[in-house]
Amino acid sequence: MVMPRRLRRNPLCRRTDLVQAWTGLGLLLAALAATPAAMVLVGDAAHRHYARTARHQAATRHHTTAILLQDARRHPEPGSAEARKTHYPAEVRFTDAHGHTRTATAEVQPALTKGSAVRVWVGADGTITDPPLSPGEIRSRAMGSAIIAALGVHATAAAAHAAACRVIQRRNLAAWDTAWARTAPRWTTSP
Numbered sequence: 001m002v003m004p005r006r007l008r009r010n011p012l013c014r015r016t017d018l019v020q021a022w023t024g025l026g027l028l029l030a031a032l033a034a035t036p037a038a039m040v041l042v043g044d045a046a047h048r049h050y051a052r053t054a055r056h057q058a059a060t061r062h063h064t065t066a067i068l069l070q071d072a073r074r075h076p077e078p079g080s081a082e083a084r085k086t087h088y089p090a091e092v093r094f095t096d097a098h099g100h101t102r103t104a105t106a107e108v109q110p111a112l113t114k115g116s117a118v119r120v121w122v123g124a125d126g127t128i129t130d131p132p133l134s135p136g137e138i139r140s141r142a143m144g145s146a147i148i149a150a151l152g153v154h155a156t157a158a159a160a161h162a163a164a165c166r167v168i169q170r171r172n173l174a175a176w177d178t179a180w181a182r183t184a185p186r187w188t189t190s191p
Helices: 002-007 015-060 081-085 135-187
Strands: 062-068 088-095 101-108 117-122
Touching: 015 135, 088 117, 101 117
Parallel strands: none
Antiparallel strands: 062 088, 062 117, 088 101
């Protein structure tokens, strides 16, 4: 509602007011036009990056069976939904891709007993690692990057508008100082 009023001509409207209003409108339209393009470009680039990362992870990691060397902690609420999602660190023994037996700490389900077999992901260096990125993780990370790109476009437009308003305000203040310097001598009452 404020923007259309600023764009109309009236005797009290300065040229800088019009410049500020048109600059704001132009930046708003530019941000709205650039947002979909930024989201597509950044989302696609992020999707390709994470897909490459997932392929690399799948090539350098393998799923193997490990044996618990100690009992896993029990969850305080066995059988609860939280207990099914919770994992506890426990020491395990496994064989890496080169046939070496290794011992490490892995996240396992609660209440498993010593000697139980668990599946773990092992990296090329023989350490226990996370599984490769799933298609769902790739998609959600790409969508997150696209949303951040959209927010970045709007933040950039807002920063540009704030900078333009500051420049215009400084120009207005300088013009008012000049006008007052011309008017002030007529208002003083010196004897």
